[in-house]
Amino acid sequence: MTAVGRVATRHHGLWLLPGLVAGLVACTETTDAVGGIGPAGIDPLVPSAVDAMVFLVGDAGAAEEGLSPLMVELREDVESWAGALPDSAVMVVFLGDNVYESGLHDPGERGYDRDTLRLHTQVRAVTGLQASRHGARATFIPGNHDWANSVGAEGLARVRNMEGRLRLLAADGTAAVGLEPEPGTPGPTVLDVGTRARILALDTHWWLSEEDGTAKSAAETAMADAIRSAGQRRVLVAAHHPLASGGPHGGTIPFLPTLGIQFLAHKGGLLVQDMTSTPYRELIQDFEGVFRESGPPLAVASGHDHSLQVLDVPLDETDGYVQLVSGAGSGLTRVRPVPGMAWARRAPGYMRLAFLTEGGVILHVVAGSPELVYCGAAVQVGACMSAGVDSVHVVYSRRLR
């Protein structure tokens, strides 16, 4: 079967039956889902019309080789598209929290072997034959867990460990992988894919911990410049922390499990990783200030909350951006409707953005069964993996602006 043919069959007949996908979604909606399939009449994805394909996977740091159906499906998906598109037209962006619970430890430290396994599980997304042959790349962006949920030397050392490990894998030819931006710096690192896509990789954990306003201003200026200079490329800002979310970090916190303590701590803005904390609110204000100055990007892609969400965020009466939350790489948390939410689901999955040659961009959300996010506890791991992989489908699609 040709590569293009494999894309067609493995990926659910994307240009054959959009209605079938709609029916599938209707059958698999959960109580933690918002919205439906999105506008009807989405153009089918024909590989010859695609200039670049960007995969967005977040918070996959607990996925382990052979126990994560999603990672198997992701690798196959990357293989298919890498084989179908021109060289170097496929990029996988891991949106932070790439190694749970506290980043990549030093060699010899307790947890190092497990940490390494978890990182390599994600690296495998671009080690397949087609991916290697056609230059598919994976970029890892640090999240708060990669910083060991901390600041200062300890957290920075964990990020440097990850960067070093990825550099080794790239140097020995295992995979085209890397960590962006450089450890301890905010970014943006500009990553151009094909002729139509520009990704700005940012370390938003740095933003939450940094008090040096000059350093922040410099990064914001660089971000604005990168957006303005994109030309015909559509800009995707990739950062771990979302600027809007209906997940726990955005305020969807159940009262009872912690007897209201977490709820009160969130409301009071005590938890720096929640949107109610002052540093996080400043981060949102800073980014949106840049967007107002430079013009908004096509979308902001993030993880942090362990769900799949598509939100339309207004900047003013006429302008806005799309917030994509793709943080369901290895765990799930609840999601509830918030203003601007177009679609959301609590399910393991990832997103992919097809940057079309004619300039448009099509979003596909790929998700599986929530019960099959992890097969480590299954009695029959093989059966769980098979069922998990079979459950993964395109569940939402939409043309972005």
Next chain:
Amino acid sequence: MGGGTASRNGWTDSAHSPVERDAVPLRTSVLLTLTALATGPSAVRGQGVDDALGAALVGVLVSVPVTLGYSAFRAQTGDYVWNGRDVGRRVAVVGTAVVGISVGVALASGERFDLGDALVGAGVGAAAGALVGAGVAQLTSSTPEGRWCGMLMGLGAGALVGSVWATVSGSDGESVTAPALAVRLPVALPVLAR
């Protein structure tokens, strides 16, 4: 641009070293020892173990809102909760201090400890403190988070003051422990103000 050298917590790389963390259990041990020394003589006054246990239970319950209020105060000064260790450290220090205060006050009162009185006092104090805190924050803060923080600080302070007040007042309403409190509270307050 060096991340981590100027942090929102004011931590420098060296100040965030494991040495700083190791000092926390030490502080807790010192506090426990001081509390034991301060309350030891009270046992001679004929109070039983059940008085101390009851007071400790109240201390544990009261330490929840106090820790929340303390964390709210720290957040207002730019020191946020980053991880579970931050929570653990605050519980270890603040919780221990509050339990110490509770036991110390109960034993120093020289009367039988009344669990119900202490809990009612804590509850009434928490409610009143939260109301006052919310009111003050309404006037002084322009953000929803600031107003919640004000309420939490009032909640914690009210719970602590209410439980202590109910304990020292006793069922006959007499306050008998002012001198004892004057000795014991300064032991705990520096730790609370850490």
